[in-house]
Amino acid sequence: MTRCRTPLHLFNTFSRTLEEFRPIAPPKVRLYACGPTVYGRAHLGNFRTFLFVDLLRRLLTLFGFEPELVMNYTDVDDKTIAAARAASLALRELTSRQIDLFEEDMKTLHILLPDRRPKATDHIGLMIAMIEKLLQNGHAYLGEDRSVYFRISSFPDYGRLAHLDRQGLQPGARIAQDEYAKESIGDFVLWKGWKPEDGEVGWDSPWGRGRPGWHIECSAMSMHYLGEEFDIHCGGSDLIFPHHENEIAQSRCATGKEFVHLWLHCSHMLVDGEKMSKSLGNVYSVADVLAKGYTGRHLRFLLLTAAHYRQTLNFTWDGLAAAKAAVTRIDDWLARWRLLPAERFAGATPEGEAFLAAFCTSLADDLNLPDALGHFFEFLRATNRALDRNAPMPDLPALWPTIDAVLGLGEPADAPPSQVQELAERRAAARRRRDWKESDSLRKAIEKEGWTVRDTAKGQEVRRR
């Protein structure tokens, strides 16, 4: 559904500039996003990033491209192993449960599932092969601890993505217990030799039993599914260093190719102005939000529109309430014009076309959804005005799918429970009798149940408060 024909400009972390987006083989866009480590329930900060990836993917489609999105699941690392042990579950059992929960949350937020969602543990062979290549060409070495390390001194461009000087990596860094095994402090692990706390978890390799390091999985799987050189790699801004820096080093050294053309990073989220942390008790999940009576649509709207993706977003419950109010206003507008007969819509109008152009122009400017949304609300108000005045309307039935292709709100789709339905029916009967007293007391009863009723030309409408 190509609706925007403006050239798309995106901010490349590597060049730190806005660049016109040109895929390697248009209209195909090969896109990789770093996915979650599946050891526990993902938090809202994670979803801010995945919502950003979803927005990117939806916009690529809107601008006429055909994205193929691969997002990995990190299903083996210290945390997953520890969580499995704590729950007395096999690693695979623990991670598959967490993946189910994660995908449930994704659905709640109307995030389209990526085309492929490879798990690290299903691709160990690929990683071993890649590590062997790096050992052969001298970019990696086997440590005394039977782990394999990448030698960053063998890659002169190391640090270019993060703008970090290799010198700066030397002093003051936190030092793990096994650091003695490395030649240099900045070297990172490609293959971790087996340790007792790994328990059952491990795979045989030319260097003995062990498991892959974190960074190698994304390199191996992205190149496997998308080619040694592909269009876009994205993730949260915290991944710039060391994760993506390391991916660049090992991938380029293994293939000699450029690896990724465009790096995109989503900024982090704060809660009440502070960094999320367990000690502050401000790490919320999608389930926490639902428990407070908000829906995935409200949360999606907030995380997607409250700030541009490269701007820190401050999550507050007041902000969520504001998002809910805005979504309700959109729902009201939708419900309103959808009651009109088809002939009320005039087909393409100058107002409709002007809105669409402005909407696309904003989005083409590094996915400026907050700005695009400003145009949308102006358009919303203008069409409401036309409705009030019985004036010709832009072709809303044709335009709305384009808008919602970006917002992803879908339908409110919220049927009241039977007891509320019953109260509403009694109220309708009371109103027919013009028994206003009874009518008002039934409204109160409905509100007590957490629902609200309003009277329209077509009768009552019951919806969540």
Add this chain to the structure above:
RNA sequence: GGCGGGGUAGCCAAGUGGUAAGGCCGGGCUCUGCAAAAGCCCCAUGCGUGGGUUCAAUUCCCACCCCCGCCUCCA
């Protein structure tokens, strides 16, 4: 210390060398059995502070003050 991002109305937030989008909240009016929705109107002489450049700066330059992130756990 190094690198980077910010400070715009009660809250969130976009933006531009020519005089501040949009959302939420709030106030007034119209409409409505009531309520809601919707419409109309109002709500920053002001964009961290102090200088400078300019006919003109929130937007450029300099200095300063705050806040936040990254610098090998992290979306």
